[in-house]
Amino acid sequence: MATLSPSVALRSTPVFSSPRLRIGSAKVAFIVVLLAAWQLAAASGNLGAVPEPTAVGAELVGLFLSGTVWAPLAITIASWALSFVLASVIGIVVGFPLGASRLAYRMSSFVLDFCRTIPALALVPLAVLMFGTSIQSTVLLASFGAVWAVLLQTIYGVRDIDPIARDTFRSYRVGRIDTAARLVLPTAAPYIATGLRLAAAICLLLTLSVQIVIAAPGIGQEIVVTSLGGSVSKMYAYIVLAGILGIAINAVFVALERASLSWHPSHRKVLP
C-alpha cells in the first residue's frame, strides 16, 4: 500500500519523464486548484466578507510598490532577529555548563521544566508596564519564550556525548579547549541546530503575537489596524505576508542546517 516496488516504479517512468517531475507538477496543480476554488467561491459571494485571492495579491503587490510595507516589515524582522540572537546566546551559554555537570542538571531540571511551560504571553502585562508598547516589550517576551528551546536542546546535546569517546579524550589527556571544540561541540551541534530552528519559529510567533495583542508597531499591528479600519483585503495581504515570512525563516534555517551539518550522519544520504 505504502511503497511501490522498484520494478513498478521503473515501468511507470516512460509515461512522465520522471517521478519527481510528476510530483512537482501535482504540487503546483493542487495550489492552482485551491486558489481557483477560493477565487470562484469569493467571486460568487459564498464566503461573505472574504476577498478574492486576486484582490489580496494585488493589494500585497501594491503594499510593496507604494512602500508602506517596508516600515512594519523592517520592525518585525528587526525584533525577530534581536529576540532570536538574545535567546540563542543565552540558551547556548547557559546550556553548556548545565549539560556538562550532572549535579547542575539535576538541580536545575525542575526549574527549567517549570519556566519552560510558563506561557510567554502571560508576561505581557508586566512588559507593557515596564516598557510600554515599544520594541523592547516584543523582544523581551519573544526571547523569553524562545530561550528554552535552545537551552534544553543544548543540554540534551552536551549530555549525549559518547562515553567511550569521552573516556578516550580523558585518557589521552586532551586539553579542555580541544575537548570542547572537537568532542562536545560536534556532538551537540545537531541538537543545537534543531533548537535554533525551533527558536526561530517561536520568536516569529511571539513577535507577531505581541504586536497584535499590545499593538506594538510591526506587521501584527498592521493586521489589527487594517482589520479595525475595515480594509479587508489589506488585512489578508498582511496575513499572507506573515505566512511568507514564516516559511522563509524556516527555509533559511533548514538550508543552513543542511549546509553546516552535511558531515553529520543524520544529514548524510543513506545509499541503498
Add this chain to the structure above:
Amino acid sequence: MTSRLSQVALGLIVPIILVTAWWFASASSTSFYFPPLASILSTFRELWLFDLVPVHVAPSLTAIGIGLMVSIVIGIAVGTLLGLSPFVGAMVSPVLQFLRYLPAVALLPLAIQLVGIGLEMRVLIIVLGAVWPILLNTMDGVRSMHPSIVDVARSTRVAPLDWIFRLVLPAASPQIFAGIRASLAVAIVLMVASELLGSSSGMGYFILESQRQFSLPEMWSGMILLGIIGYLLNVILSLIEHRVLAWHRLSRG
C-alpha cells in the same frame, strides 16, 4: 528509592532558594511594579482558592480542552490518510507547510471578525494553530513504518481497519505524541493571546484587566496561576503519554 528521593530533593533546592530570595528581596519593597511576595500570595489565596476559578479559569481550560481534542481528532485522521498515500501527501505538502508556518495569531483579528469573541472563536484559533504539528507528525509516523511490517501485513492479508487501528496507528503513536506535545505549547500561547485580545473572561483577560486598573498584586497572582496551569497541563500530558506508550518503552528495553 532513596536515589529517587534525593533526586527530587536536589531538584527542589534551587526553586526554594529562588522563592525565598524573592520573598525577602521584595518583603520591604515599595516599588509599585514589584509588590511584596507576601501580598501577592495573600491575593492569590483570596482570588484563586477558589472564588474566581469558575469565572476565569474554567473558560480558559474549556477552550484549550476542546481545541486540543478537535486538533487531535482532525490531525490524526487527516494525517493518517495523507501518510498512507505518498502521492497525495507529497502533493499537498507545500500547502500544509504554508499553513503550518503561518503564525496562527495572525488570523486572530480575522477570526474575531468572522465568529465574534465567544468560545467558538477561541477554539477555532487554537485548532488553526495546534492541528499542524499533530497532522504532520502523524503523517511522518505513518510513512516511516518499517517496510517489513508492511510486507507481513500484506502477505497475511490483514483487513484494512485492523491494519490502520492495530498496526499503523500504534506504530506511529510515539511520533503522534511528540506532535501533541508541540501542539499543547502552541495551544497555550493561542489561548492566552485570544483572551488578551478578544474576550471578557479567562486568565489572559484577567491579567490584562488587572494591569489596566493598576492592581499589581492581582496581576502577579494571575501570572503565577497561568504559570502553574501551563506546568500542570504539561505534567498531565506526559502522564498520559507515559501510560499510553508504556508498551513502546518496554519493547525498547
